[in-house]
Amino acid sequence: MNLQEIIVQPAQSEERERFQSLMKAHHYLGALPKIGHTLWYVASYHNQWLALISFSAAAWKCAARDQWIGWSYRVQYDRLHLIANNSRFLILPEHHYPNLASRVLSLCERRISQDWQQRFGYPLLLLETFVDPQLFHGTIYRASNWVHVGDTRGYRRIRQGYSPSAQQPKQVFVRPLEKRAQTHLSQPMLSPCYGYGAPKIMLTADQMRTLPEFFLDIPDPRRKQGQRHSLPCILALATAAVLCGMEGYKAIGSWADDLGQKARARFGCRKRNGRYQVPSRTTFRETLISVDPAQLDLALQGWNEQFAEADEGLAVDGKNLRNAIDEDGRQTHILGVVGHQTGRCHTQKKSVLCL
Numbered sequence: 001m002n003l004q005e006i007i008v009q010p011a012q013s014e015e016r017e018r019f020q021s022l023m024k025a026h027h028y029l030g031a032l033p034k035i036g037h038t039l040w041y042v043a044s045y046h047n048q049w050l051a052l053i054s055f056s057a058a059a060w061k062c063a064a065r066d067q068w069i070g071w072s073y074r075v076q077y078d079r080l081h082l083i084a085n086n087s088r089f090l091i092l093p094e095h096h097y098p099n100l101a102s103r104v105l106s107l108c109e110r111r112i113s114q115d116w117q118q119r120f121g122y123p124l125l126l127l128e129t130f131v132d133p134q135l136f137h138g139t140i141y142r143a144s145n146w147v148h149v150g151d152t153r154g155y156r157r158i159r160q161g162y163s164p165s166a167q168q169p170k171q172v173f174v175r176p177l178e179k180r181a182q183t184h185l186s187q188p189m190l191s192p193c194y195g196y197g198a199p200k201i202m203l204t205a206d207q208m209r210t211l212p213e214f215f216l217d218i219p220d221p222r223r224k225q226g227q228r229h230s231l232p233c234i235l236a237l238a239t240a241a242v243l244c245g246m247e248g249y250k251a252i253g254s255w256a257d258d259l260g261q262k263a264r265a266r267f268g269c270r271k272r273n274g275r276y277q278v279p280s281r282t283t284f285r286e287t288l289i290s291v292d293p294a295q296l297d298l299a300l301q302g303w304n305e306q307f308a309e310a311d312e313g314l315a316v317d318g319k320n321l322r323n324a325i326d327e328d329g330r331q332t333h334i335l336g337v338v339g340h341q342t343g344r345c346h347t348q349k350k351s352v353l354c355l
Contacts (some may be wrong), residue, residue: 001045001097008053008107010115011040021050027090030133032056037081037120039112043104050095051104055112058083058128064150064172065128070186079185081122081196084112086129087139101140109144113177122196123180130170138171146173207307207314208266209238212236214299221290233268235288235296237278239303240267249288255280 011019019040024031034040036057043051058080059065071079091101113124130152131138138148151169176182184191212232220231237259241252256278259267264276271277277285308315 001100001105003097003099004130006043006045006050006100006107008041008043008104008111011042011052015042016040019052020062022049022092023054023088023090026093027088029088032088037084037116038087039084039115039119043107050092050100052088052090052092053086053104053108054088055084055108055127056087057081058085059130062172063153065174067146068149068174069126069182072186075188075190078190082125082185082194084116084124084127086127089129102143105140105144105197109175109177120196122174123185124177125194126177127175129173131173133171134168138173141173141175144175146175148173205266208240208263209268211239211303212268214303215296218295218299219292221292222287228277229270229283230268231287231291234279234290235299236267237269238284238288239300244327249281249285252284253279256284273328317338318333 019042020031032054034056038054038056041053042049043053060080065083069076089101089105091104104271109127112127119122121244127146129141129146131141138146142242144149149172151171154169166308178184212230212235215232215235215284218228218231218235222231237256238252243256261276264278265271269276269278304315
């Protein structure tokens with residue numbers, strides 16, 4: 001077989017059923033459904049399938065990879081989209097030829113960033129994969145100049161977070177797709193060509209718990225009767241939602257509804273029948289309409305002095321309150337976000353709060 005004549009192409013829609021069937025039959029982990037951004041490749045020789053390979057979204061957390069990149073906790077969630085995980089690699093049983101696997105992997109590396117750009121709107125900088133040392137030695141990846149950066153801790157993702165006990169650790173390999181991939185991923189400001197969606201930032205648990213404290217001295221404009229949620233809690237949730245890029249009371253309310261119980265507890269939400277509850281959309285709207293803008297500005301200045309000087313992504317400006325249209329078409333006031341230089345462009349950007 002002439003390895004130079006092997007072709008690697010994304011699986012076409014009419015080929016996906018066959019792709020999954022073969023993966024299910026021959027890969028020890030079985031078939032993997034498309035979750036998030038995923039590309040499937042088929043390696044063929046004179047129209048005969050030789051190998052199947054898939055790339056999916058990067059692992060949410062991987063200490064060995066993160067330490068090798070050198071990025072900070074605050075920015076890594078804004079860069080994960082630039083990494084793809086080689087989630088499956090299968091050489092079909094009848095085609096185990098010398099150097100075939102390395103050739104297929106190399107052909108994928110050459111084209112995947114451009115394919116990713118065309119399909120999803122942004123390129124890739126790094127590939128990663130996990131190898132089970134009980135079954136394999138990572139020989140293919142080592143031969144293809146992938147870097148072994150360490151091992152996982154053995155915990156696996158489950159619906160509730162991570163498994164309570166560690167399983168067999170996996171070897172972690174990475175493959176830069178550009179010479180300066182490591183630098184691009186770890187630098188303070190991300191180049192505009194690598195951006196995707198709204199910039200994402202990360203609040204610590206302490207910052208979530210601290211945010212309501214900045215609103216304790218603001219007079220509550222609401223009537224005492226019927227109050228279910230404290231004013232600091234409402235304003236803290238609204239501030240976080242706006243930092244998250246939400247615009248309008250529907251978006252703020254929906255964002256709050258999506259918060260988990262731990263995040264709700266950190267923001268000081270009301271607890272009823274063993275569950276933390278968030279304010280309604282109407283509560284957010286009426287509170288933000290009636291709160292004193294000057295007092296709000298003073299509170300947010302305190303937040304900025306403590307957190308935003310060191311990290312512009314956390315800046316919120318109460319003075320620059322801007323007009324917004326609420327669901328009823330009235331002109332109202334809503335929290336404004338300070339425009340800050342993210343390195344992506346010179347216009348205002350909103351940051352996304354990941355909880």
